[in-house]
Amino acid sequence: MIETLLTNYEEAAAIILFGIGLTMLLFQRNLIKKLIGMNIMDTGVFLFLASMGYIEGRRAPIITDGIQDVNAYINPVPAGLVLTGIVVSVSVTAVMLSLSIRLYKRYHTLDLDDVYILSRHQTEDR
Amino acid sequence: MDIIRNFPLFTIVLSLFSGVLCTMLKGKTAKNYTLIYEGVLIVLTACVLFYTVGNGSSFTYTMGEFPAPWGNEIRAGVLEALTALFFLVILFCSVMAGWKFLIIDIDESKINLYFTLINLMTAALMALVWTNDIFTGYVFVEIMTLTSCGIMIVREIGRTTLAAVRYMILNLLGSGLFLLGIVLLYDITGHLLMVPMRETIAGFAAEGTDMTSIMLSLGILTIGLSIKSGLFPFHFWMPDTYGWSTPTSGSILSSLVSKAYIFLLFKIYYRVIGPSVFEALPIRKIIFVLGILGMVFGSVSAMRQKNINRMVAFSSAAQIGYIYMGLGIGGIDGYAAAMFQIFAHSVTKSLLFLTTPRLSEVSGHSLLFRNLQGSGYRAKDAGLVFLLCSFSMVGIPIFAGFSAKLNFATAAAGAGSYRILFFTMIALAVSSVLNALYFIRTCIRIYTSGRGGADIYAPGLYEEANARPGSDLPSGETTVSGSEEPLFSRLDYWIPAAILTGLNLYLGLFSWQTVGLIEKGLAMFP
Numbered sequence A: 001m002i003e004t005l006l007t008n009y010e011e012a013a014a015i016i017l018f019g020i021g022l023t024m025l026l027f028q029r030n031l032i033k034k035l036i037g038m039n040i041m042d043t044g045v046f047l048f049l050a051s052m053g054y055i056e057g058r059r060a061p062i063i064t065d066g067i068q069d070v071n072a073y074i075n076p077v078p079a080g081l082v083l084t085g086i087v088v089s090v091s092v093t094a095v096m097l098s099l100s101i102r103l104y105k106r107y108h109t110l111d112l113d114d115v116y117i118l119s120r121h122q123t124e125d126r
Numbered sequence B: 001m002d003i004i005r006n007f008p009l010f011t012i013v014l015s016l017f018s019g020v021l022c023t024m025l026k027g028k029t030a031k032n033y034t035l036i037y038e039g040v041l042i043v044l045t046a047c048v049l050f051y052t053v054g055n056g057s058s059f060t061y062t063m064g065e066f067p068a069p070w071g072n073e074i075r076a077g078v079l080e081a082l083t084a085l086f087f088l089v090i091l092f093c094s095v096m097a098g099w100k101f102l103i104i105d106i107d108e109s110k111i112n113l114y115f116t117l118i119n120l121m122t123a124a125l126m127a128l129v130w131t132n133d134i135f136t137g138y139v140f141v142e143i144m145t146l147t148s149c150g151i152m153i154v155r156e157i158g159r160t161t162l163a164a165v166r167y168m169i170l171n172l173l174g175s176g177l178f179l180l181g182i183v184l185l186y187d188i189t190g191h192l193l194m195v196p197m198r199e200t201i202a203g204f205a206a207e208g209t210d211m212t213s214i215m216l217s218l219g220i221l222t223i224g225l226s227i228k229s230g231l232f233p234f235h236f237w238m239p240d241t242y243g244w245s246t247p248t249s250g251s252i253l254s255s256l257v258s259k260a261y262i263f264l265l266f267k268i269y270y271r272v273i274g275p276s277v278f279e280a281l282p283i284r285k286i287i288f289v290l291g292i293l294g295m296v297f298g299s300v301s302a303m304r305q306k307n308i309n310r311m312v313a314f315s316s317a318a319q320i321g322y323i324y325m326g327l328g329i330g331g332i333d334g335y336a337a338a339m340f341q342i343f344a345h346s347v348t349k350s351l352l353f354l355t356t357p358r359l360s361e362v363s364g365h366s367l368l369f370r371n372l373q374g375s376g377y378r379a380k381d382a383g384l385v386f387l388l389c390s391f392s393m394v395g396i397p398i399f400a401g402f403s404a405k406l407n408f409a410t411a412a413a414g415a416g417s418y419r420i421l422f423f424t425m426i427a428l429a430v431s432s433v434l435n436a437l438y439f440i441r442t443c444i445r446i447y448t449s450g451r452g453g454a455d456i457y458a459p460g461l462y463e464e465a466n467a468r469p470g471s472d473l474p475s476g477e478t479t480v481s482g483s484e485e486p487l488f489s490r491l492d493y494w495i496p497a498a499i500l501t502g503l504n505l506y507l508g509l510f511s512w513q514t515v516g517l518i519e520k521g522l523a524m525f526p
Helices: A002-007 A009-027 A031-053 A077-107 A112-120 B002-022 B027-055 B078-105 B108-130 B134-153 B158-189 B194-207 B211-229 B238-244 B247-273 B275-280 B283-303 B308-329 B331-361 B380-394 B400-414 B418-446 B487-509 B511-523
Strands: B059-062 B073-076
Touching (some): A002 A009, A009 A031, A009 B158, A031 A077, A031 B158, A077 A112, A077 B158, B002 B027, B002 B059, B002 B078, B002 B108, B027 B108, B073 B078, B078 B108, B078 B247, B078 B487, B078 B511, B108 B134, B108 B247, B134 B247, B158 B194, B158 B211, B158 B238, B194 B211, B194 B247, B194 B275, B211 B247, B211 B283, B238 B247, B238 B308, B247 B275, B247 B308, B247 B331, B275 B283, B283 B308, B283 B418, B308 B331, B308 B400, B308 B418, B331 B380, B331 B400, B331 B511, B380 B400, B380 B418, B380 B487, B400 B487, B400 B511
Antiparallel strands (some): B059 B073
């Protein structure tokens, strides 16, 4: 068990990161910390993808010296997926941060429990 | 007629283009443009539907003509075309009927941006329906999440901001899990296109290797998408999200967004995992049980609400339970029943969310039941539509809800397992009774004037409440009672209401036609 984890230490680290991020996203009360958790979670997935896509001793699939053997190169798709994922993650974070600003302007706190209590006192419930 | 093969891609690209275009248009022009182009999309999708039905086979559109397993693909069959058509018709009706409230709820300078969001969401909807590549699915799932958050918070009140934050947090959780799930599946199979993935997984299943990893990744993916679509026990974000947003958004979020996620999940079950492998996995039993629990607990929560929109939203949780129960029953009949329920529920729920604001505006803009008493008389058209929709939700024959329930019962009877049959029947019976309890109760409320007329809404009684929360209009300007409205502007509501009610009756009276199409689609789905 330990040995498997040690040989696949990158994947193990990725899943641990994912777990940390998921827990933060779920259990932190502060919105900004939740967002940090979300980013850690995504980073975990990207690390997983990147480590999967890399094979030691192989190069990026750009033919420069005439070597056409498939075994000389790595698969570029995981790197492409990571890039796409980063773009998605950045845009989601931007939207969430702007939402946090709006929430803060309205309730003057980022603690979601407090916000929830404050929102109950609103008169909009009709 | 080979040009029709390009139409699925056109629907996505045209929506993306329209999204950009709407940023440059004025509010009302943007709305008219959106309605026209959605009409065009409906025609394009209808062409695809006729083409695939006529051909009797599906077709694959390869982007840049790179063949599988390298390129990115769009696939169109009867089921995809039918789903896209239903989604677009509902979108069209929601935009049309919600316009009146949109101009009250949203700052005038931002109305065109609202339509930008709607168009981007249409692109995401279409992409999720047509795509043959799960990573494209992920990207458009995120676009859908962002746009659905956007159309929720355009109504700037504290409630929607909080609801949007909660919605986004859960959705991000769902997206993260979904991403991990597809990355794991990619790791196992080495493909992102659905067909090569299924072939690899079928190979693993034949050898019996790697099944635990496949099950684990599928489980993670299922949890992700079920959080996003609101399966029990992840349904608690629904009432705030649907209840406080502007009617068009509420209608779209409840009837299209959650359904698109379910459609994607179903596609993954059917086209990536394969029905035979999926039915052997325990995940099917789990979603069956959660579906049934959702049917019951969604209804129980709905009964406790004092606000009509929250009640309708919780009833969505119950209806989504039905869909998952259908997926859990399995077999062609079970999947067809689930798909039919997607259509039946979308048609009914969108109209309900477009109707409740009409009842509320003649009741001092209150959504509370006690103020809604007698509103069926004050807004006669909305009252009638609410009554018809309630009949459908409860499952009264000739309406879509009845056919959907009948399909589930038939599917369970044909599933060959007494346990499934037993639990499905019990769940259907209990859920129907609960539905009847709260929908019929609401109908009685809107058609009675209360004891001694004491709590009938009287104009002027709710002066301080008359502006819809968050709107900047001076009080009094928004209290246009249903009957004083000019006929022309009422067409905005009557046309969509007639289309959606007609579709509802069509699904109820001629359900075999739709079920036949769905089964045809399923046959060409792999």
